Amino acid sequence: MIENYLQPVIEEYTRGNYFAEIQQAREEFFSKTGQVNEDDPFFESRMALFFDWYIFDRKLNNSQFTPIKHFYRKKRDKLIEENLLCYRGLANHIHSIFNLLKIKKKDVRITDMSTNKGYIVNPGLMRLSLSEGDIFEGRIVPIGKEWWFTTGFCFHPKEATKFILDEIKKARLGEIHIYKDLILELASMKLKFERYHHIGPEKIYVRGSLGAKA
Secondary structure (H helix, E strand, C coil): CHHHHHHHHHHHCCCHHHHHHHHHHHHHHHHHHCCCCCCCCCHHHHHHHHHHHHHHCCCCCCCCCCHHHHHHHHHCCCCCHHHHHHHHHHHCCEEEEEEEEEECCCCEEEEECCCCCEEEEECHHHHHHCCCCCEEEEEEEEECCEEEECCCCEEECHHHHHHHHHHHHHHHCCCHHHHHHHHHHHHHHHHHHHHCCCCCHHHCCCECCCCECC
């Protein structure tokens, strides 16, 4: 469902006048989270993370708005009510590290690890990829009375839960951008974990040489 509404935004802000900007944004994102190659098994999931970051987090050059907010402001007077509801939800999404508590027949129960607030989410096609106990970066979107996931996910090893919780507690004391930076750092650690299978997560999800920068 969400993909149908994101696609027009991606198409508008990755082509034409925005082609150079998307290339710049790609360099920015992968310099923060680690470089990937097209033949990497996790290439597609990393690109989904990138597009979410570009659409939802990165302000356009010479603008105070991200692509999703720019799109919403520009199109809102022309959208039918149903589409307006969806784009308003996308513009007001929640980006965080979540813990998946329960998988039910029609929905999943998750907790935002930054606020300890719980949500009931319609997982859509992601249901088959989710397991109870998962710790993951994701974005949830309010549409009507339901919450939905976007397409970008970063699943962290459960062995890293304590480290992630400790880092989130530290980030709570700062500005919102500190938490956003932490989410990017964790994505970088996950990439290292994917590449170095012989090294346990407890040696990657740390402050140090293999983990985040001290």
